Amino acid sequence: MQKYIWLVPLLPLIGAAINGLLGRKLRFSERLIGGIAVGSVALAFLISVAAVYSYGFGGHPEWPKPYLTSQDGFSFNWIPGGAVSVNHGAQYALLNIEWSYQLDPLSSIFMLIVTGVGLCIFVFATGYMHGETGFYRFFAYMGLFMFAMLVLVMGSNFLMMFVGWEGVGLCSYLLIGYYFDRQEAANASRKAFITNRVGDFGFALAIFGIIATFGSAQYVNVFEQAKSYPIELIGHWGVLSWIALGLFIGACGKSAQLPLHVWLPDAMAGPTPVSALIHAATMVTAGLYMVTRTNVIFQHSQTMLLVVALVGAATAIFAATIGITQNDIKKVLAYSTVSQLGFMFMACGVGAFAIGIFHVMTHAFFKALMFLGAGSVIHGMHHEQDMRRMGGLKKYMPYTYWTFMAGWLAICGVIPFSGFWSKDEILWNAASTTHIPLGWVVWLVGTIAATCTAFYMTRLMAMTFWGRERFLEAPAGGEADEAHASAYDKGLAPHDATFASAGDRPRHEPGEHVGPVHENVAHHVATHGHGEHHGAHIPHESPPSMWVPLAVLAVLATLGGLVGIGPAFRTLTGTEHPGGHLNIVTWLNPIIWNPVTREFNTPEGGHEAAAPIETTHAAPPVAEGAAEAGHGSVAAVYGDTGFNLAHAVEGSTHSELATEWIFIIISLVVAGIGMLLGGLFYVWRPALAGVWSQRLRPLYVASYNKYWVDEFYGLTVTRRTMDLARAVFSFDSRLVDGIVNGLAWLSRLFSRIVGGFDKYFVDGLVNTVAAFIMRLMSPLFRAAQTGFTQNYALVMVLGLMVAVAVFFARDILAVFGR
Amino acid sequence: MLTYLGAIFLQQGDTTRFDLMKQAAVNPDLSKFLVIGALLFIIGVAGVLTRRNIIVIFMSIELILNAANLNFIAFSRYLSAMGNVNAVAGQIFAVFVIVVAAAEAAIGLGIVIALYRNKETIWVDEIDLLKW
Secondary structure (H helix, E strand, O other), X not given: OHHHOOHHHHHHHHHHHHHHHHOOOOOOOHHHHHHHHHHHHHHHHHHHHHXXXXXXXXXXXXXXXXXXXXXXXXXXXXXXXXXXXXXXXXXXXXXXXXXXXXXXXXXXXXXXXXXXXXXXXXXXXXXXXXXXXXXXXXXXXHHHHHHHHHHXXXXXXXXXXXXXXXXXXXXXXXXXXXXXXXXXXHHHHHHHHHHHHHHHHHHHHHHHHHHHHHOOOEXXXXXXXXXXXXXXXXXXXXXXXXXXXXXXXXXXXXXXXXXXXXHHHHHHHOOHHHHHHHHHHXXXXXXXXXXXXXXXHHHOEHHHHHHHHHHHHHHHHXXXXXXXXXXXXXHHHHHHHHHHHHHHHHHHHOOOHHHHHHHXXXXXXXHHHHXXXXXXXXXXXXXXXXXXXXXXXXXXXXXXXXXXXHHHHHHHOOOOOHHHHHHHHHHHHHHHOOOOOOHHHHHHHHHHHHHHHHHHHHHHHHHHHOOOOHHHOOOOOOHHHHHHHHHHHOOOOOOOHHHHOOOOOOOOOOOOOHHHHHHHHHHHHHHHHOOOOOOOOOOOOOOHHHHHHHHHHHHHHHHHHHHHOOHHHHHHHOOOOOOHHHOHHHHHHHHOEEOOOOEEOOOOOOHHHHOHHHHHHHOOOOOOOHHHHOOOOHHHHHOOOOOOHHHHHHHHHOOHHHHHHHHHHHHHHHHHHHHHHHHHHHHHOOHHHHHHHHHOHHHHHHHHOHHHHHHHHHHHHHHHHHHHHHHHHHHHHHHHHHHHHHHHHHHHHHHHHHHHHHHHHHHHHHHHHHHHHHHHHHHHHHHHOOOOHHHHHHHHHHHHHHHHHXXXXXXXXXXXOO | OHHHHHHHHOOOOOOOHXXXXXXXXXXXXXXXXXXXXXXXXXXXXXHHHHOOEHHHHHHHHHHHHHHXXXXXXXXXXXXXXXXXXXXXHHHHHHHHHHHHHHHHHHHHHHHHHHHHHHHOOOEHHHOOOOOO
């Protein structure tokens, strides 16, 4: 079955092509467009499932090795690059880049996430986008996105990854700017595109570096060579560190990590299914895919591992604290996504790449679920995104409420929901890492971020589904109204009716909800015009096409974590990684490079080789360094990494299992604290929120304004770029244009002089000569024209004689010469 | 030059001069036909160039055409004597020329009549319509 995986990216592309090229011309109905889009993705999903099953579970002969479609001929020589110099020109290699898809444990997980979660979101979108004017356009872009994303994760070389990388960037741009008639959406799409360019620059440089170093872009070849490079510890900065730096800059851009995170919250201007698919579940995890794919290179550079971990931790806490104060339901989820991506990078940075991918998967489930749930809420609330106007929706939207509940418990990290397993593993690996120093800092920051996550998610839950039904009341005065007014100014909730109807809100079929919509507009006008009381609209549950995907995702968000039950539960499950192939750590082992054995892990091999992190803490915590050096552990490879929290705890408990459980209990407790605080502030004592926001006023304002990062970039980058552009423009318009215009004036002057010379001198000369010749010669020629036929005949005869004389000159001379 | 012409008319050799002349009269060779053709042609050209009466000019043209015909026939005869089976082409050409000459005479005389009706002359030195 795996030989058909080339169909997986192709099918959504075909669907997108049909919808995009014909949908408007032939006036496809919504049912047909949705059917084509959903059908193509569903088929791709089925093929993925069948291929992954036959590859991993069907006794495929080469199972741990990557399967390339070129083995069955489904590939072509895409870029015949010719000879390139490698090793600083010391050698030459033949660079031929083929277009072939690779099936291996990592790409199969991403294939299943992209097509599976994508399928749920496509189905949801058919309901959510109902009545939109650009229905065909939306699904064409979405299909194109699926194609690009699948090329990204299934390509067998860095160039294909780059093609997919840019493709998803383009589709993200197109879909954020789906409501291109709104200034906010158009700006957000440009911002996302430009910010991503910064990252892509690093990624492109890294690809150049890879080709220049290894002479190939094919993963298999590159990693095979990279294995033998020496490991660059902190303080050593070699070629692999440079490559890893470039790759990580790319990952930062795509996955919204700290310096380049600004685009993701703004990307919420797109339709909600887009936020769910692209800006939560799939595209933003491309950076994780890339870092995990190139884990050989990253594990060769301890410095870059540390950078990845610290950037991840900083992003996690940074975004989590912003999420606490946001009032737009999608903004909260957006910052939550940024924060969770930080967690994933944290995992990669401490060397637990498989766990990072595990969190990608569980996050795809629960965050797609929550975004779609938010979409359902927005749909049901008739355009409302501000959580302060929600509340008590539990009664009106039961399906949405219960499915959202699963997502909430998962992201807070409540056992046994999926988020718990992955987040706990990340924190445990951070605490026990021997890949990098400062693991305890990463753990501490991550734990605080997890508390914040539980807090703001409980806040979101409380403000949306519990409590008073605020949409029934008059808008509260004071801060809320002020904030709302500022939201007006930012164009989030525009003043006039034309804008209001063009928001990120599905338009409803005529006659159904038109009344409330208009009422809503009237309410906006009324609130701001005269502050008078107004009628409210009653939320409604969404149609089955929307809540069925929610239910599917809720099941996944609840149970999805069971594929990664951690080693701490070995007394219950009997093994460190229960489930065999089905366990995500075991499954991903063949693509994780082991710095100790300097080989890729074996799929079912012993835990010693298979799970480097776990072996590390198995060693006696006392006498690190020298004692462990002989054991061939990770610590021996990466040297002394200073204080290690897990080892310190283990030193006092003298039990590995107890240590692991202590950390599990800590993460459960902090999740509980976060949830309890959220409940206290927003359910039991709502007044406390206002009190504490006043008490911590500076922090609150900083968080509410997103730490002024946008303003900072605006001041330092955007304005300066525009200043530069203005300077260049004025240089252009004055100096360059001046030179050009001056030259033009000179040529005109010159041409006038030349023209006058031509007209009066040359023409005059020619005319004079012509007149002279005409007058002189014309009598002669006129005289020849007698008009008598015989004269002409005579001339002909004479001519004939001359011709004959010339032609036979030699014979005639011969005859008469005799 | 006289020696040359003499050599054409009075070939010298083993046989007697009379025999040669008799043979030449009974079975003339190619050169004699060509010479007669050339003379006819020259007469025709001279007539075209010198006579003023357009009818006579016409007749001179006929002489030129017949000079050409004579050449055709002479070569045809010569080539068939050489064994060339395609030599009949010359005779066919001669027939064509005669046909064309007949057509030309018909049209030409028609033109002459029309000319006379308009100009009341058939003397070519009084007709200079080709001028300008």
